[in-house]
Amino acid sequence: MNAPDRWEFPFGTPRVHVAVTVYAASEDDWRAEVAAYEKELGEVPGVRLLSHQDFAADGFNVFGYRDGFSQPVVEGSGAEPLPGDGRPIKAGEFVLGYPSETGVPLPVPAPDVLGRNGTYVVFRKYHSHVAAFNKWLHDNASTEAERELLAAKLVGRWRSGAPLALTPERDTPAIGEDPNRINDFDYSADPRGLRTPLGSHIRRMNPRDTKLTVLTDVNIRRIIRRGTSYGTPLPPDRLKDDGTPRGLDFIALGARAIDNVEFLQSEWVGSGNFMGLGKEKDPMISLQDKGAYFTVPGTPPRRVQNIQSFNTLLGGEYFFMPSLSAIRWLAAGT
Ligand code: HEM
Structure with missing residues (x-):
């Protein structure tokens, strides 16, 4: 597909x-x-x-979730971490030519004038199947409140952006609107995923302090996301596709962006092993096999059956993004 x-x-x-x-x-x-x-x-x-491709980004994606605000802070960029952002990540993880998290810079493409201060960009165009997503919520939850809770369990956040880690029972939109609170959490009090499921999209994509069963340095797996949505959102009560193209142009930047997105895709999206979830895949962005399910931890846990592929790929490219000085050098044609 x-x-x-x-x-x-x-x-x-x-x-x-x-x-x-x-x-x-x-x-x-x-x-x-x-x-x-x-x-x-x-x-x-x-x-x-x-x-x-035209965009009209308003901070919410076509599924209606606030999106794009959880980003790594780059050391030396001048940006101060907000509560929960974690320590700044070494500049060399995002800009070529500077020390990375391992202490040494990543290889800079030659000539130096072209490669230094540049970075890599991963682009993926997704087609979002919002009607199928809405229908799956309706098939598996009977009230609006239950549907919104299930929708939050898939991502790890309510549509307002408020994280389940801070407000597990019901949405608190004021948290989603507050940059000082929206990321101010870790998973230390929730090792089993009773609030934020281990398999939810944000816990997979940035496990923070979750104990992983496969050893990984999460600080070299961060990406800067600059994606944006195209097409109009489809409201949650619409269960039939209206034929309008809608989705997300996902953009990730970083000195290891290509390696990192490939890693995220194969290890953290396409498998559940690193969280002890076996074959279970990311509920938002993975291709799902027939009979796939999503586990909501609890006593007892609930396996929500028949999860579908809610986002499928329409294209992808890898790019090198040169610095402004490299663009000037290229333009001078020397
Ligand atoms: C159509 C596809 C996608 C949708 C609808 C989607 C949706 C979301 C949403 C709603 C959030 C929470 C907002 C935020 O933390 O900024 C999020 C966070 C995130 N997503 Fe996605 N996403 C998609 C594709 C991807 C892909 C392809 C990757 C990487 C391979 C990715 C990586 C991340 C990361 C790293 C975070 C931040 C997690 C955190 O720091 O807690 N997403 N995504």
Whole structure:
């Protein structure tokens, strides 16, 4: 289902060489910037625009969850960690040419003027099956409150962003809106996952202090996420797909981003071994086999059956992101 021969053009073909993202504070500025950029591109011989994707990010993804706020703090960046962010991670984990968490810089591509201060970018385009997600919640929970709790168990957070670790019984949107509280937790009081299931998306993707059954240094597995959603959200009471394309363009940055996303995908998304969950997979982003289930720990634990593939891949690419000085060097053509 996720195989490259099913991807959207031009992903997976040898034709993609450059990707550009354009951000602006207002829609007018953004449209003007994109138009000017595309006009300029049209005048460059040998370069053709293969694909274009509009976004209108408001901080929530198409499933209705607040998204993108839990990020590593980079040492030396000037950003102070907020409560729960953990200690700053060495700059060399994110920018090439600086000491990494192991004490030495990661290899910088040659020549140095091109590679230094650059980083790697992983891009994945997901198609989100929100109607199937809504239906699965309806099939497995009878009231709205139960459905919202099950939805929170899958991610480890309520749709407001408030973590189950801090507010396990019901949503507290004020926590989701407060940057000082939204990440202010660890899993030390919840080794069995009674609040935040061991298999939930955020606990898999950043286990924090969870005791893992497979030895891993979690500090070299951090990624900076800059993904954003496309298409309109589908409300939770809509159980049939309306045919509108919607999903997420996932972007991860880091000096080990390629290795890390491959690692996350194969070890922490596609398997449950590291948490003692056997074959169980990430409930949000994995391809699920027929008869797959999601475990909500408890006494007794509940195995919620028939979990579906809620996000499937439409494309993916690996990029090198040069520094501003490297772009100037390239533009000078020396
Ligand atoms: C369509 C696909 C995806 C959806 C809908 C999704 C959804 C979410 C949501 C709702 C959160 C909580 C908000 C936050 O902590 O910022 C989150 C966090 C996160 N996701 Fe995803 N995600 C997707 C794909 C991925 C992929 C492909 C990866 C990596 C391979 C990933 C890695 C992470 C990480 C590292 C966090 C932060 C965890 C933390 O620090 O506690 N996600 N995701």
